[in-house]
Every structure is written in structure tokens, then in C-alpha cells.
């Protein structure tokens with residue numbers, strides 16, 4: 029009798045202790061649609077004139093959008109890393125009818141003495157496809173001789189929507205680019221939002237021998253402000269927004285930093301208004317704050333969609 | 337003390353047996369020495385109805401009112417204060433609901449046939465179980481006494497309520513011997529939608545509840561015993577007509593092991609310790625509401641383990657009770673919204689981001705008989721309350737940088753003096769106490785409140801709510817007439833309530849905005865009740881109750897859910913084995929309502945009830961049959977505390993039969 033009772037309790041206990049519905053694994057939830065890239069790996073390498081040039085990118089892949097790159101040059105004769113050289117980097121896309129364009133990039137790479145690489149970035153504006161192909165043109169000095177080489181590279185689709193980019197023509201007629209850099213893996217939290225903002229400069233001189241860098245001039249825009257208004261576009265969310273967001277302003281590294289709060293996982297639209305240094309609107313419109321359940325959220329003229 | 341008294345004392349608070357429903361008096365002689373001023377409701381039935389739910393039973397108490405979201409799991413308000421401000425325990429065990437929408441007050445996890453009594457203490461006197469403002473409600477489990485011979489006892493109760501086709505079966509059985517007691521109960525209730533006073537069905541008001549309990553007590557020595565106890569409760573397919581969601585499944589397992597030691601001599605008389613564990617899972621369901629724009633999953637879990645240990649001291653005219661409470665609770669609630677295009681990513685957030693609450697406190701309750709006619713009660717407690725939010729990022733969205741952990745000291749003090757003068761009795765008392773914010777108030781995240789239609793955000797940095805309380809009562813009693821007037825007044829500093837936030841936007845599509853829990857400078861609450869009894873004839877009894885309450889915030893605005901002037905009057909007549917009862921109860925118009933918190937003016941209503949019962953022997957079973965009607969005139973009404981003004985039940989004819997063996 030007593031044993032039976034205890035047995036009954038024990039069974040009941042085991043039965044109930046295991047929940048009917050499993051709790052959500054929050055980490056897994058955040059990883060669901062997000063691939064995070066931590067490691068710089070070789071994306072492409074090639075040999076020329078007794079040098080081996082290797083370009084590293086996160087995950088060893090070039091993606092559409094912002095890519096930080098690390099370039100290393102090894103003298104294959106003595107296996108020594110070439111340090112403190114002047115290295116130029118120019119990405120070129122060949123499209124329909126052999127039209128060539130470039131994208132925001134750092135032309136003169138910066139030497140990092142500590143780790144012996146040359147640092148730069150490139151914001152690929154398109155994936156490689158049957159129509160578009162990308163080449164990188166690298167120039168450096170070897171024993172007083174300027175060497176130019178080019179190498180075709182593959183640009184993959186960025187599956188992580190938190191690293192999306194947009195290109196647009198501003199109210200001033202200029203072409204601008206905004207590329208998201210961080211967070212790679214947002215959370216339901218305050219997230220530091222980092223973006224690069226770039227501008228294309230129309231060539232002022234006639235084209236020299238291809239590839240003439242003066243025809244492919246891009247720069248970071250300085251002292252602009254990127255006003256931020258995140259919303260959930262999903263109709264059932266009725267234009268839901270979040271509090272305590274901070275507009276993006278430029279920091280010393282040239283990038284733009286702000287804070288975005290995501291109140292839940294899912295699809296978000298980062299609505300922007302880009303202001304130049306004088307506070308003039310370059311692009312973007314105010315989004316109404318009305319709560320509109322059932323309707324797809326209104327978007328600014330200038331926005332980037334993310335998903336996590 | 338002789339052996340028998342000790343035995344009775346030993347076996348607990350109530351020597352409950354079925355064929356003599358109130359055996360309390362015999363045991364209380366002994367128990368009065370150790371149990372102090374407990375205003376205990378003695379039997380789980382009301383004058384009108386013998387087969388009641390726990391809620392219906394609680395409703396018969398003066399200082400309890402209810403927020404009702406349907407026919408099931410009413411939220412008890414003690415002294416017109418919501419459950420955050422009171423402490424609800426089961427045999428001293430802390431249990432916390434797993435629903436962010438308050439679908440599951442603790443009272444929904446027990447059943448009338450596994451309880452012996454419900455102990456309600458008002459204000460700081462209720463501080464024995466932990467920190468409180470409003471008081472405490474302790475649901476006491478049945479506890480069968482040891483017997484010198486082997487004894488089987490049991491009861492079986494069944495009934496049908498016509499309005500919502502509620503069919504219920506309640507059974508309990510106990511076996512007792514000199515060394516060992518085992519008792520168990522089961523119950524099953526199933527109800528369909530009820531109809532209101534216009535004979536319209538109130539959709540989504542059905543419920544199904546299964547409850548069972550098991551207790552084993554073993555006498556480890558002449559003066560000590562060990563008890564293992566478990567309650568299992570499961571509710572399925574419960575509708576909440578006032579809410580935008582229903583309940584698919586809710587389950588609770590409430591377990592404990594208790595050791596009790598008595599002492600024949602000396603200052604310490606009883607030492608009673610218990611360790612406990614309980615776990616609740618709660619899954620809401622909105623698939624029953626196709627009109628909802630968004631499909632959501634909202635599961636919740638609450639797991640608590642703890643310790644209660646108390647000793648009773650007695651020396652001459654002084655007695656004292658010292659209690660140690662410690663518990664750890666983890667509350668988790670999730671919400672997952674499904675986009676209209678189901679192939680797209682779902683949206684996820686925690687409405688309780690894994691919030692841990694740890695509490696440890698010591699309470700003391702002293703009673704000193706100054707003279708035979710006067711008594712001084714005083715006591716207090718000191719508690720340490722610790723909170724931790726695992727996913728504190730959620731809290732940081734509205735409160736950037738608040739600490740992930742928070743520790744609070746919760747002191748309380750009270751004193752009361754009672755005096756008997758001839759047939760009159762008087763009492764005055766005063767109290768002071770802190771309480772910590774609840775999980776929702778501190779850490780809740782976009783919890784939709786369908787009453788005022790706001791999403792609520794908790795604030796981890798809320799100050800302790802501090803209550804200053806005075807109370808007084810006066811009564812008179814002679815052979816035929818008795819009356820009792822009671823009043824209390826609370827001044828509550830840092831009163832926690834939701835206020836519209838200027839930032840953020842609603843997450844739930846029905847919502848109109850976001851409210852954050854904030855502290856008002858203060859709020860005040862006044863409760864008054866008048867209770868009178870008159871034995872008109874030997875078998876004809878009358879009693880009546882009048883209650884009034886008023887709650888105001890610091891700007892003289894009204895607080896929500898304050899009961900308007902209300903009354904109840906009851907006439908009882910016994911003739912041989914027959915009993916007849918009739919009662920009228922109602923509220924006056926709610927004048928002092930609070931539009932700011934979503935209230936509108938609620939008109940007055942009156943409800944008339946009638947019942948008759950007959951007790952007889954069927955074979956050897958003492959059997960009682962009862963038939964009656966609630967809301968006989970089929971009045972269409974809803975009360976001030978009916979969530980979303982859902983109408984109450986119309987005319988309900990009920991029948992029940994009970995066998996004791």
C-alpha cells in the first residue's frame with residue numbers, strides 16, 4: 029500500500045517534470061536566420077613576379093555588402109612577408125556590354141605593423157553572376173618597380189540580412205551607399221548599429237589607361253548624420269517601433285555608430301533619413317507613427333530591411 | 337496535557353472527518369494554544385451551496401472580491417487589492433502562477449475536496465508567510481488524524497449545474513490507524529459555455545478541470561510525524577471570454593515533505609518544518625479565436641522550491657510563533673507571434689525573461705494575554721528578496737543599464753490590541769510593511785492587459801511598496817444577536833501601477849499603447865464591513881453583510897477594481913432534516929470608477945438565490961441532497977470587476993448529492 033502510493037507519486041512526478049511544450053532555446057532562436065562570421069580566412073590568392081598575394085575576408089568569402097579585407101604579400105623567394113609597402117586596391121565589376129564600374133572601397137590600403145597585413149574594405153554592390161563579374165586590381169612596388177596585377181573574384185550573396193546594403197541617388201544628385209557592418213547577430217536588446225556611408229565621385233578628368241583609379245573614386249562621407257527609426261513591417265505588427273534608439277554619427281574610424289533596439293526577433297525595417305553636415309536631407313522621409321494593425325508598415329524612402 | 341489532546345494537536349490543524357464536517361471545535365481547544373488569531377473559514381461550503389468551487393467559497397468572505405475573466409479561475413482581491421499585494425499559499429507553501437495574464441491564481445490549483453479550510457489574514461497580520469500589503473490567504477490542506485483503530489472514511493459528491501451544464505464528481509477517501517494515515521482525493525469538473533441573463537451564450541466560458549491529491553502521514557514517534565503530500569491539477573480547454581485568448585492546458589504538481597515534532601514540556605511546543613517543490617506549466621491558445629489578427633503562442637512556466645519551518649512557543653499567558661520562509665522561484669513566459677504569411681520567420685520575445693525570485697525571511701507573531709479579557713498581539717518580519725533576470729537585455733530596452741540583480745530588504749511590523757467588555761468586543765491595530773514588486777511589475781515585457789488595452793512593461797528599479805495600515809473593529813454578541821463592524825485604512829507609499837509611457841509602441845495588435853509600471857507617491861485604501869446575525873427563531877437565522885471600500889491615488893483619482901457599496905442578506909431555515917436558504921446580494925452603482933485604468937461606470941444589480949436540502953440515510957451512508965437556483969430572476973448584469981464587462985451567469989439551477997461513509 030505504502031509502496032504503491034510512493035510509486036504513484038514518483039510516476040506523477042516524472043510525468044509532470046517533463047514539460048508538455050519545450051521551452052525555447054533562445055540562443056538557437058537568434059541563430060536561426062543569422063550566420064555569424066568571426067574568422068579572417070583567405071578568400072583569394074595568386075602568385076605574380078615571385079610574390080604570393082593573399083586577400084583575406086571574414087569566413088574566406090566576399091559577400092555583397094561591406095567586406096573588411098586583409099591583404100598579405102609574401103616574397104616567395106625568401107618566404108618573407110612584405111612589410112610597409114604601398115599597396116593599392118581597386119575592385120572593378122564588368123557588366124553588360126563590358127561596362128565597368130567599381131564600388132566603395134579603400135584604394136590605398138593601410139599597413140598594420142603589428143600583424144603585418146594591409147587593411148582595407150570593399151562594399152560590393154552586386155553578387156557575381158553570369159552578367160556581372162568582379163576583378164580586383166592590386167598594385168604594389170617591388171624593387172622600385174610598380175607591379176599591377178588583377179585577379180577575378182567571386183562575390184556571394186549575403187545570407188545574413190543584418191549585413192544588407194543600399195545604394196541610392198541623393199537629393200543632391202550624387203550616388204550614395206549605406207552598408208550595414210554590425211551587429212552581425214542582433215538580439216532582442218540594445219544593439220550597437222554600425223554602418224559605412226559612402227559616396228561616388230564623378231570623374232573630373234578624362235580616363236587614362238584602364239583601370240584608371242581617378243575614374244573610380246569613392247569616399248566615406250564625413251560628418252553626416254543618419255537618422256534611425258526601426259519598425260516591424262509585418263502587417264500584424266501594425267508599424268511597431270522600439271524606444272531609446274540613437275541616430276548614427278561618425279566616429280574616428282570613419283564609420284557611423286548608433287543604437288538600435290529590437291523588441292523581438294523577426295523582420296525589421298531600419299528607416300533612415302540621411303542628413304549632410306549642414307543638416308540638409310540627402311535622402312529619406314519621416315515614417316508615420318500611427319499604429320496600423322493589419323497594414324504593412326510604411327517605409328521611408330531610404331531604408332534597409334534586416335531579419336533575425 | 338493528556339495523551340489524547342496531544343494526539344489531536346499533533347495531527348494538525350483540523351481533525352476533518354466527513355460525517356462530522358466540523359470537528360474543529362474539539363481540536364481547537366488544544367490548538368488555540370498554538371494557533372493564534374486566525375480568522376479561519378471552517379468548512380468548504382457556503383450557506384447557500386454545499387458543493388462549491390474554491391472561488392465560490394472564497395467569495396463568501398467579507399474582505400475578498402474577485403476579478404473575473406470568465407467562469408474559471410477568478411483572481412481573488414483581498415482588501416480590494418490585487419494578487420501582487422497579497423500572499424496566497426497552500427499550507428504555507430509559496431506557489432506562483434505561470435500566466436502573464438493572470439489566468440491562474442493559486443486558488444485555481446486546488447479543489448474544495450482537498451482543502452480543510454482557508455485562512456485569511458488582513459494586512460500585516462498576514463506577514464507570517466512573507467512580505468505582504470493586503471494580507472494573506474492560506475489554503476489549508478486536509479489532514480486526517482491518527483486513530484487508535486483502523487478506520488476508513490470517505491465522501492463522494494456529484495452534481496449538475498444547469499446553466500453551463502457543469503457536471504462534477506468529487507471524491508475523497510482516507511485510511512487512518514495508530515501509526516499511519518493515508519488520504520486521497522480526486523475531482524473532475526466539466527462545464528460548457530454559460531448563458532447570461534438575456535439567455536445568450538457567453539462564448540469561450542467552458543472549462544475542464546481534473547484535480548487529485550494524495551497525503552501520507554507516518555507517525556515516527558509518539559510526538560513526531562512525517563508527511564508526504566502531493567496535489568496534481570490539470571485544466572484543459574478553459575475559455576476566458578474576457579480575454580483574447582483561451583487556455584489549452586495548465587498543469588500543476590505541488591509536493592511537499594513535512595516533519596512535525598511536538599514537545600510535552602518546555603517553552604517550545606511544536607516544531608513544524610516542510611520542504612516543498614511545485615511546478616506549473618501553462619499554455620494559452622488563440623486558435624479558438626479566428627477573429628484574432630495574429631496567431632500567438634504564449635507558454636509559461638513557474639517552478640518553485642522552498643522551505644517553511646516554524647516553532648510555537650508558549651509560557652503562561654504568552655505564546656509565540658516564529659516562522660522561517662525561504663523559496664526560490666523561476667518564472668518564464670514566452671510569446672511567439674506568427675506572421676500572416678506563415679512561411680516567414682516567427683517573432684519571438686520573452687514576456688518574463690527567466691526571472692528568478694529568491695526570498696528568505698523570518699516572521700514572528702506574539703500573543704500576550706494581558707488579562708483574561710484583553711490581549712495584545714504584535715509581531716513582524718524581516719525578509720530578503722532577490723531578483724535576477726537572465727535575459728536582462730529585454731529589460732534594458734526600456735530601462736537601459738538597470739542591474740541584472742536586485743536585492744531588497746522587506747521589513748514589517750504590526751501590533752493589535754483586543755478587549756472584551758461584557759458582550760462587546762473591540763480591537764485596534766496598526767501595521768507597517770514593505771513588499772517587493774511582482775515578476776510582472778519588475779520584469780514584465782509587453783504584457784497585454786485587455787482591460788485597459790495597454791501593453792505593460794516592468795521596471796526592475798521600482799521602489800518597495802510601503803504600507804502603513806490602521807484597523808479597528810467593534811462587535812456585540814448575545815444569544816440572539818451579533819454584529820461586527822470592521823474597518824481598515826491603508827496608506828501605501830510608492831504604490832505600483834501602470835502609467836502611459838511616452839516611448840515605445842504597442843506590440844500586441846489589440847493594444848492602444850504602452851504602459852510602464854511606475855510608483856505613485858502614494859495611494860490610500862479604505863475598507864469597511866458590517867456583519868450582523870440574528871437568530872429569529874430556533875431554526876430561523878438571518879445574517880447580513882454590508883461592505884464599502886474607497887481607493888484613491890495621490891491626486892484624488894480613483895483606483896481601479898474597488899468594490900462599490902455592496903450587500904448580502906441571507907435567511908436560513910431548518911426543519912428536521914430539511915434546510916431552506918435564500919439570499920439576496922448585489923452591488924450599488926459604481927460611482928467612483930477609474931476611466932484612467934480602463935473602467936467604466938457599472939450599474940447596480942441585485943441577485944436572488946434560493947436553495948433547499950435534505951439529509952437522510954441511504955443504507956448506512958449519511959446523504960445530503962441539495963437543489964437550488966442562483967440568480968433566480970435571471971438578471972442580466974456584470975460587476976465592477978468583470979474584466980471587459982462580460983456578463984455574469986444568468987439563472988442557474990444546481991443540484992448536488994453528497995454521500996459520507
Ligand SMILES: [Cu+2]
Nearest residue numbers: 435437439620
Ligand atoms: Cu494564461
